Structure formats: C-alpha cells, structure tokens
Amino acid sequence: MTDAVEATFDTKAFRQALGQFPTGVCIVTARVEGTRLGMTVTSFNSLSLTPPLILFSIDRRAASLPMWEKAEAYAVNVLAENQKGLSDRFARSLVNKWEAAIFVDGYMGAPMLPGVTAVFECAAFARHDGGDHRLFIGEVKRFHAHADRQPLIFGKGRYAALQPSEVAAPLWPLDIHY
DSSP: OOOOOOSSOOOOHHHHTTSSSSSOOOEEEETTEEEEEEEEESOOOEETTTTEEEEEEEETOOTTTTHHHHHHEEEEEETTTHHHHHHHHTTTTTTTTTTTTEEETTTOOOOOOOTEEEEEEEEEEEEEETTTEEEEEEEEEEEEEEETTTBBEETTTTEOOOOOOOOOOOTTHHHHHH
16 A cells, blocks of 8 residues: 555545546436436445345535435436536536436436436435435336447546456356355
C-alpha cells in the first residue's frame, strides 16, 4: 500500500481511489405523485439472485431525495456508450431534464429510456441509511437486456468505452462463491 490511511481522513483522496474502480452508468427513474424523477447514478449493484434484488444510492443532499423516498417503483436504465449526453443531463439538478427526453412508461409506471443496454423494472423493497447516502433496494420484477449494445463506462472521473478482451469463463464470477 503506497498511501496509508492517516489520522485525518482525506475524503478527496478516498474519492480518487474509488475512481480506480470503473463502473457502468445508469439513469434511475420513477414516477411519484404524477412527477417524473430521474438521476444519473454509478452506484448501481446487483444484490441478490433469490429474490432478484438490486441497489443504488442517492446523496442525502439531493433536493429530490424526499420524492425518491416516496417512490414505490423504479426503472434502472443502464446506459449505452453513445448516451453520454443523456448521462450529463440527468446528472444535474435541472428542472427541465425531462424536456425533449424520449421515454415510455414501464408496467410499474417508471419511465424507461430507449437505446439503453438494459433496463430493470423494480418494486421498492427497502431503504437504509448509508452514511451520507440513502440506499435504495429494488426487487426486479421485469428486465430487458440488449447484448448487441456496448455499455457506457465511468472511471477515473471520466467516461470510457469497453474494449474487447478475453471472454471470462462461463460460470465466472458465480463459481468463486462456492
């Protein structure tokens, strides 16, 4: 380890270290009291296969957090590599982020975006405190995947594209758990 944790925790360095782990980019959407919600997140994770659960987190400072707390359903839209502009739009606290946005309502009412690599329609399952964030756990009720589309990647503070490489073993990573 080159930079050990010191007595005073350096949150900026911590954030930069976390940026070493590339991740996909999603726009999570919901509809609450007739209002469409949407925000870009990189904190999306699978949680459980049985039942099928996912999670994402929202910063406690987000102005829309009280509305997200009321959401009974979400759609997690996994962005494709050509959707950087959409990611940027939904990453900001804009009143008009839905202006000119193309979407269809999912069967649970959450907006679904076209052209994504996958979408997960979820029922709200649980919410938990997680430091300066709230964790939202959704139970996947329906999903669609488009294997022909490449995902948008984010790491080291910038967007990236997935580069072709070796294919992982068919059972990886599931076989490492048993």
